[in-house]
Amino acid sequence: MVRVDARDDDVVVAVDANGADLGPAEVAAGAALAARQGARVLLFGPAREMSASVDLPAALVEVVDAPVSIAKSADPVRAARNTPESSIVQAARAVAQGRAQALVCAGGTGAAVAAGLFNIKRGRGIHRPALALALPVPGHPVTLLDVGANAEARKEHLVQFAFMGAALAQVVLGVSRPRVGVLSNGEEAQRGSALVVAARAELQERVRASGWLELVGNVEGGDVTTGVADVIVTDGFTGNVALKLMEGVSQTMLGAVREAAMSSPRAKLGGLLLRPSLRVFRDEIDPEAHGGAYLLGLRSLGVVPHGRFTRKGFAQAILRAHKGASEDLVGRTYAALEQAGALKLAPASVRASSLPPDQ
Amino acid sequence: MVRVDARDDDVVVAVDANGADLGPAEVAAGAALAARQGARVLLFGPAREMSASVDLPAALVEVVDAPVSIAKSADPVRAARNTPESSIVQAARAVAQGRAQALVCAGGTGAAVAAGLFNIKRGRGIHRPALALALPVPGHPVTLLDVGANAEARKEHLVQFAFMGAALAQVVLGVSRPRVGVLSNGEEAQRGSALVVAARAELQERVRASGWLELVGNVEGGDVTTGVADVIVTDGFTGNVALKLMEGVSQTMLGAVREAAMSSPRAKLGGLLLRPSLRVFRDEIDPEAHGGAYLLGLRSLGVVPHGRFTRKGFAQAILRAHKGASEDLVGRTYAALEQAGALKLAPASVRASSLPPDQ
Known part of the structure; x- marks a missing residue:
């Protein structure tokens, strides 16, 4: 080693x-x-x-x-x-x-x-470096990679990303046996782009040979925030879109809650009373806590x-x-x-x- | 006609x-x-x-x-x-x-x-049918397609999706001159997967010949909720991931706000006072208002x-x-x-x- x-x-x-x-x-x-x-x-x-x-x-x-x-x-x-x-x-x-x-x-x-x-x-x-981001999902942070080092990927890249991300999760983020998912448009093994189907199949073989991480299979967009995987692997195009979409949706929603809390005297008082509890949540989703993107x-x-x-x-x-x-x-x-x-x-x-x- | x-x-x-x-x-x-x-x-x-x-x-x-x-x-x-x-x-x-x-x-x-x-x-x-979804973004709904009719796409598919989505936005959703964007991992024309770069270039030509919709160029994941485009075009894999991710993030955040509003007596009172204003927002992002996905x-x-x-x-x-x-x-x-x-x-x-x- x-x-x-x-x-x-x-x-x-x-x-x-x-x-x-x-x-x-x-x-x-x-x-x-x-x-x-x-x-x-x-x-x-x-x-x-x-x-x-x-x-x-x-x-x-x-x-x-x-x-x-x-x-x-x-x-x-x-x-x-x-x-x-x-x-x-x-x-x-x-x-x-x-x-x-x-x-x-x-x-x-x-x-x-x-x-x-x-x-x-x-x-x-x-084969290729990747950018990995530890997403601050409340309760169960998840590492997404590649979030944009490469716009295109081949299956052997995604396979390596899985191990690179799992090693990061284990060594730097403290996950003992990382559960790895492949981002797809359906959970079944045959669902996905040709890239995803091929990468998942090869990953299954490689993981068997290694046994050091757990492959949870395909995960869907909705699974990113549910904690079914510690590491989610995707190409840099999809990962970048996903990351920026998450940021956009979070900001839009926090903005809407803030606006709702300014819409009437009653709501203003409600917002003031709720603020300390919301701050706990905001701290939990604070991207600064995870240090940023990892170049692996x-x-x-x-x-x-x-x-x-x-x-x-x-x-x-x-x-x-x-x-x-x-x-x-x-x-x-x-x-x-x-x-x-x-x-x-x-x-x-x-x-x-x-x-x-x-x- | x-x-x-x-x-x-x-x-x-x-x-x-x-x-x-x-x-x-x-x-x-x-x-x-x-x-x-x-x-x-x-x-x-x-x-x-x-x-x-x-x-x-x-x-x-x-x-x-x-x-x-x-x-x-x-x-x-x-x-x-x-x-x-x-x-x-x-x-x-x-x-x-x-x-x-x-x-x-x-x-x-x-x-x-x-x-x-x-x-x-x-x-x-x-060439191919597409599933289009009118996303209930507060203030400026945006139509995303394809959200999953096809896992793979060629550039001529994305070009057609742009016109199909724009026609939907105009005829059924009431947008007079739809602004169309191509989902990518960067705003510049040369950014994106090979598919996106080629589709955007061809779309630019086609739009010039038509003049009936406005091409705003590449849009990033973060632009989905900012209203820069009325229609956003992508392949069915990325679109499906994006859609489910948005749903997941929204639900997670609403859940977190709800949880924060239960965490103490003070927060509970705050939540009660804020509830009517939040309901307005929740109605605005109610997916039922837009009828669902359109099969075009x-x-x-x-x-x-x-x-x-x-x-x-x-x-x-x-x-x-x-x-x-x-x-x-x-x-x-x-x-x-x-x-x-x-x-x-x-x-x-x-x-x-x-x-x-x-x-």
């Missing part, structure tokens, strides 16, 4: 502070919070701006001045290729060079995925919190990234894929030489 | 009363409600059961005893083929024979689609209300079906597709002879 070389307390998280709606100082504040809980951080961003407003513990947070941001780039792939001085590329390089063991990017998913792919590179035997399938873990997060969410992202690296998420994912026979095989002629020496 | 032969007040709606959760009598009650608003109904179901509990106006509602139901069949395609005596097949045949001009099926979408396809048949020049692309309109509907929803479905037939939805859809050059061309050798004589 592949293991991270660094001892647990040597784990460093490289953080790109650019891209957050509240500015790099908010990310720096998140890094300070995470450091107070034991994380070590290499922080890339505008040094003066960050240090001016945040008191960073120098022993745990090292700042690298990197003011150039490509978080809002219209063409993040090209930007990641052509802007080596940008904070995200520098952070990804720090991980590639072993100066850090995990990557956190405060905003700009496209740039993070591109910079990660170009610098940290795909994990050994991995690279040689190190990446976490991409949402750009609108506050310091709390950025701290959570850093701590989750730290945990993933400390507990060797990448190595465990590799081991699970290997045991299930789901690794991508390199052509025989180049197989030996193409393996990175340290993995 | 193709026109329905029957004069408007001669329009009859064939209704399959089997399949409803509350039983055929509830559908019969819905038929009675619709008849009181001027609809004429040919009602297929268990005659004694329906007549025993509902007072049906004989001049407007004709009952055909058809107790056999295939609504819950595990293989609806086979059942629709092999069960000519079933209520849905009899109802679809009545439409095919011209005894009725539209079809309403109270439950069992799969059986309705199969019975419709086999008996009413695909409309001239239509056959030679006559079909409407499939949800099996859990009450008489109110069934009445609404019958009235919408009546309106669609009266105002010649099928003919108008054909005309729009013809003008846009989006009809499927029959092979030249069989083109003339394969056209149905009456269309």
Whole structure:
């Protein structure tokens, strides 16, 4: 089994502070919070701006001045290729060079995925990276992947996503034996697109060979919020639509409840009385609690919190990234894929030489 | 332009009363409600059961005893083929024979689609039928299609869905110039699966030739509830996942609000005070108000209300079906597709002879 070389307390998280709606100082504040809980951080961003407003513990947070941001780039792939001085590329390089063991990017998913792919590179035997999101469903969080790293997928990608997501759920989110479902338009094994039917059939074989996760079969859109699965696998197109739809519906409904609570003096009083109880629910569905999207399938873990997060969410992202690296998420994912026979095989002629020496 | 032969007040709606959760009598009650608003109904179901509990106006509602139901069949395609005596097949045949001009099926979408396809048949020049749902988004209902008639789609299908959905929105739902979006994982024209990119490009051409609907371009999952489009086009796999996800998220959130309102005496009082205002919102998102799913692309309109509907929803479905037939939805859809050059061309050798004589 592949293991991270660094001892647990040597784990460093490289953080790109650019891209957050509240500015790099908010990310720096998140890094300070995470450091107070034991994380070590290499922080890339505008040094003066960050240090001016945040008191960073120098022993745990090292700042690298990197003011150039490509978080809002219209063409993040090209930007990641052509802007080596940008904070995200520098952070990804720090991980590639072993100066850090995990990557956190405060905003700009496209740039993070591109910079990660170009610098940290795909994990050994991995077809495609995926973005996984731990959805804050009250009572039973569910990890959905891919939520948008790739617009198209082949069946072997979905099969790998299942193991990648299950490893994340187990190592970082604390689910002991992840139940995995394949998102489809019907529960029966024969229902679904050709991709889903083929992926489910192959997954069934692979899971049998592994036994480490439980395949619950096809799950429907309505099952996402019912807790029948801990991990739900889909292609990046459907996953992205589903994710944004959930956010839209939640916001519309919360907005409607808020509006209803303003519609009359009686309703206003009702809203005031109900507010503390609703706050408990709102905390439960707070996306910041889960740290953001996880970039899986690279040689190190990446976490991409949402750009609108506050310091709390950025701290959570850093701590989750730290945990993933400390507990060797990448190595465990590799081991699970290997045991299930789901690794991508390199052509025989180049197989030996193409393996990175340290993995 | 193709026109329905029957004069408007001669329009009859064939209704399959089997399949409803509350039983055929509830559908019969819905038929009675619709008849009181001027609809004429040919009602297929268990005659004694329906007549025993509902007072049906004989001049407007004709009952055909058809107790056999295939609504819950595990293989609806086979059942629709092999069960000519079933209520849905009899109802679809009545439409095919011209005894009725539209079809309403109270439950069992799969059986309705199969019975419709086999008996009413695909409309001239239509590649594939589609299921369209008018989503009850507060303030701005949006029609989503396909929500599950086909698991896979080609670009020419999505192009036709756009015109079919726009015609529905205009004729039956009262939108004067429908704005149509293509569901994707990003707003930019180049974003999306290969299917979406190709469909959007072709749609842009077709819309230019037609000018009768407005193409707003790609819309994301989050746009479904914001009212940027009146009609959103997608493949049946994504549409089905999206629809069930929306239902699941809405129910989960309403449940959470309800639970919050039970969590303490203070919250209980708040919930009681807020209840009347929330009821307004709940009515606004009531799926029964929109009659259910529309089966488009056959030679006559079909409407499939949800099996859990009450008489109110069934009445609404019958009235919408009546309106669609009266105002010649099928003919108008054909005309729009013809003008846009989006009809499927029959092979030249069989083109003339394969056209149905009456269309």
